[in-house]
Amino acid sequence: MKKRTSLLLALPIFLIMAGLALSLGPRSVSFDELWNALVAADTNRPEDVVVWSLRIPRLVAALLCGAALGVAGSITQTVTRNPLADPGLLGINAGAAFGVVVFMAVAGDEVTVARSAAAMAGATSGALVVLTLGAFAGNRPHPLRLLLAGAAVSAFFLAMVRGFLLLSQQALDTYRFWVMGGLGGISMAAIGTLLPLFTTGLVLAAAAGLMLNAYVLGEDLAKSLGVDIHLAYLLGLGAAVCLCAAVVTLAGPIGFVGLLAPHLAKVLAGADERARLLVSALLGAAVLLTADIAGRLLFAGAGMQAGVMVALIGAPALLLAIRRGR
Amino acid sequence: MTRTIVVTWRCGPFSGRIDPRTLVFAVLMLAILITMSGFVLYSGNYPLSIAEISTILVQPKDDTPDIVIWYHRLPRLLVGIGAGAAFGLAGALMQDMLRNPLASPDVTGFGAGAACGALCSIMLTASSFWVLPGAIAGGVLSAALVLLLAWKNGLSPARLVLTGLALSLFLMALVDIMMARLDLLTAADAMKWLVGTFSSPEWSDVVLISCALASLGPAALWQGFALKRLALGDDIAAGLGFNVPTVRLWILFLAVGLTACAVGVAGPLPFVAFAANPIARRLSAGFGAGNGSPLLGAAAVGACLTVMADLVCRSLPIGADLPTGVFTTMIGAPLLLWQLTREIRKGVI
Numbered sequence: 001m002k003k004r005t006s007l008l009l010a011l012p013i014f015l016i017m018a019g020l021a022l023s024l025g026p027r028s029v030s031f032d033e034l035w036n037a038l039v040a041a042d043t044n045r046p047e048d049v050v051v052w053s054l055r056i057p058r059l060v061a062a063l064l065c066g067a068a069l070g071v072a073g074s075i076t077q078t079v080t081r082n083p084l085a086d087p088g089l090l091g092i093n094a095g096a097a098f099g100v101v102v103f104m105a106v107a108g109d110e111v112t113v114a115r116s117a118a119a120m121a122g123a124t125s126g127a128l129v130v131l132t133l134g135a136f137a138g139n140r141p142h143p144l145r146l147l148l149a150g151a152a153v154s155a156f157f158l159a160m161v162r163g164f165l166l167l168s169q170q171a172l173d174t175y176r177f178w179v180m181g182g183l184g185g186i187s188m189a190a191i192g193t194l195l196p197l198f199t200t201g202l203v204l205a206a207a208a209g210l211m212l213n214a215y216v217l218g219e220d221l222a223k224s225l226g227v228d229i230h231l232a233y234l235l236g237l238g239a240a241v242c243l244c245a246a247v248v249t250l251a252g253p254i255g256f257v258g259l260l261a262p263h264l265a266k267v268l269a270g271a272d273e274r275a276r277l278l279v280s281a282l283l284g285a286a287v288l289l290t291a292d293i294a295g296r297l298l299f300a301g302a303g304m305q306a307g308v309m310v311a312l313i314g315a316p317a318l319l320l321a322i323r324r325g326r
Numbered sequence: 327m328t329r330t331i332v333v334t335w336r337c338g339p340f341s342g343r344i345d346p347r348t349l350v351f352a353v354l355m356l357a358i359l360i361t362m363s364g365f366v367l368y369s370g371n372y373p374l375s376i377a378e379i380s381t382i383l384v385q386p387k388d389d390t391p392d393i394v395i396w397y398h399r400l401p402r403l404l405v406g407i408g409a410g411a412a413f414g415l416a417g418a419l420m421q422d423m424l425r426n427p428l429a430s431p432d433v434t435g436f437g438a439g440a441a442c443g444a445l446c447s448i449m450l451t452a453s454s455f456w457v458l459p460g461a462i463a464g465g466v467l468s469a470a471l472v473l474l475l476a477w478k479n480g481l482s483p484a485r486l487v488l489t490g491l492a493l494s495l496f497l498m499a500l501v502d503i504m505m506a507r508l509d510l511l512t513a514a515d516a517m518k519w520l521v522g523t524f525s526s527p528e529w530s531d532v533v534l535i536s537c538a539l540a541s542l543g544p545a546a547l548w549q550g551f552a553l554k555r556l557a558l559g560d561d562i563a564a565g566l567g568f569n570v571p572t573v574r575l576w577i578l579f580l581a582v583g584l585t586a587c588a589v590g591v592a593g594p595l596p597f598v599a600f601a602a603n604p605i606a607r608r609l610s611a612g613f614g615a616g617n618g619s620p621l622l623g624a625a626a627v628g629a630c631l632t633v634m635a636d637l638v639c640r641s642l643p644i645g646a647d648l649p650t651g652v653f654t655t656m657i658g659a660p661l662l663l664w665q666l667t668r669e670i671r672k673g674v675i
Contacts, residue, residue, distance in 0.1 A: 089491075129663065148429075151491055152600075155432060156659035159596045162521045163652035169514050176505045176513060255495065308499045315496035319475055322488045 017289055022055045024296045061186040062292045063285040065251050068243040070284020071205045073258025074277050078212050079236035084147050087244045088255025091153030095126025096248035098157045101164055105171035111190035116197055119245040127241045129153050181252040181307015183292055194246045201242030208235035212273035254307040256314030257284050351610050355626040362633045366403045369641055405527040406636050407629045408535035409592035414628020415546050416584040417599030418621050422553045423577045424483040430600035431585045434490030437594040438497040439468020441520050445504045448516055458590040465586040481574045522593035522651025531591040538587035546580045550621045595651050597658025602628035604665055
């Protein structure tokens with residue numbers, strides 16, 4: 001009962017946030033103008049053009065990327081049995097970023113299928129390292145292991161990215177704005193290009209999600225329930241790789257959402273892994289949207305990119321959690 | 327088991343043990359270093375024969391070959407050796423103190439702090455003079471912050487590493503913001519520094535890094551005694567009369583100082599601090615030398631790695647002047663992954 005009321009409460013909050021996201025920005029749109037633009041769009045009015053060609057793609061991108069990151073984080077935490085696992089911390093994002101940077105240096109700053117393929121290749125190589133290390137790590141590894149491995153892999157990819165950027169100043173110019181994880185310049189066409197990848201990732205996540213309740217019981221119990229634990233592991237990591245590659249291609253390497261959303265979801269959804277996955281998606285979208293709005297509210301003018309905002313808020317939160325724990 | 331041959335050395339109230347195999351190891355490292363130094367002095371765009379180089383080194387004059395050697399190749403070589411040794415020493419101190427082969431200064435946030443400080447000074451003053459003080463201040467500040475946040479009735483290794491990771495993520499976001507605010511040419515220069523390079527060092531850099539090594543190096547080697555006791559575990563070390571938190575604080579201070587100076591002259595060369603200690607241990611174990619000073623070995627390996635990376639990056643025929651950091655990454659990262667799988671298989675970390 002309590003959960004249902006909280007969900008009912010969430011709806012008006014979400015509507016207010018969406019309204020804010022559509023009206024805030026360098027060209028602010030009042031709520032009256034916004035209502036007019038939404039109900040009766042007219043391409044002659046400048047505010048209608050702003051709403052339909054800039055703000056709505058931005059809102060959709062924030063929701064889609066946030067949900068993808070929340071799902072990817074939740075599923076990675078479950079399949080690696082590691083509460084600190086997050087695609088950003090495990091080197092998957094860094095691998096995808098490396099792929100995108102190589103693509104940028106070669107082909108320029110266009111969101112294309114080829115760019116997402118480059119990101120997929122990078123993310124997969126990052127994830128393969130995690131997979132290999134996970135295979136060595138036994139049943140209940142210390143959370144720090146994978147984290148340090150991820151940090152090392154990320155450091156490797158970062159150094160390679162920086163080395164690569166020195167060869168092409170044009171790529172550096174694109175990179176330094178892309179790396180902040182901004183949602184501002186995303187077009188509806190770019191979202192459309194990546195929609196298949198997002199869908200694949202979400203379908204894989206749903207397939208894995210059905211097995212996760214058995215997965216957490218351990219190999220023997222899962223087998224007796226008819227669930228192949230290795231299949232669930234592969235599906236889960238595959239989903240995380242697809243979703244991260246899509247987000248990195250579209251918006252840049254955004255961290256912390258995948259760490260934060262699942263932990264909040266655990267509080268709300270309890271032990272049911274399927275519910276947690278769903279709530280993680282919703283919360284991930286909410287977190288990224290909040291960061292995007294906060295970036296526009298706190299920094300007048302051009303605003304602050306969502307990815308950087310998440311890091312600036314998320315890192316101190318993580319520091320606090322580390323200090324309070326153990 | 328082979329028998330260890332140990333020569334005891336006495337001089338008045340002092341005595342020490344010398345393992346001949348450690349000596350062999352030291353001589354080998356020195357030979358490698360000297361050979362590579364010769365190559366560094368020899369290779370380059372301006373052709374010079376070995377005989378010419380040796381004359382120039384002994385009797386400096388004022389013509390072009392002398393300038394090439396004395397103002398380009400020699401400072402570059404010396405900065406490489408000094409920074410590499412400082413990184414190796416700092417990495418070994420951190421890894422042995424935390425009993426964790428992954429806890430090197432680059433993984434735990436000092437590198438990010440130094441990068442952040444350097445970029446801050448570039449943004450605020452728009453001159454290259456303040457990059458070095460900025461980097462040192464940034465590194466020291468971030469180390470102090472990590473320490474402050476991780477300190478809770480002593481210094482737990484796990485909490486220190488985690489805190490370093492989280493803080494470096496924060497600092498990295500700041501670096502990204504600042505990079506986007508610079509104009510493109512400055513950003514390209516700053517990026518070169520971020521990767522780690524010492525293509526045009528001054529003699530003042532050589533002086534700085536040698537002063538750092540001369541003052542902090544002996545103190546670091548002295549802490550080697552404490553590190554051997556710490557390896558037995560906190561409780562036993564405390565039982566042997568060590569004040570474990572104080573010892574950790576001292577070692578951390580030395581490691582931070584060495585890293586900061588090395589970063590100041592050569593940029594945050596990735597993976598040198600991390601890789602030097604494991605390589606030195608493997609090599610000295612290969613010689614059967616168990617009781618030597620691993621810190622000195624790590625310093626030597628760090629110097630060799632850096633000079634080697636510099637040599638590779640200068641002799642590649644691609645035209646562009648690639649920074650040394652790219653090659654230290656290429657050497658260091660595979661080693662890191664190999665080390666990681668080994669440690670995880672053993673269940674050490």
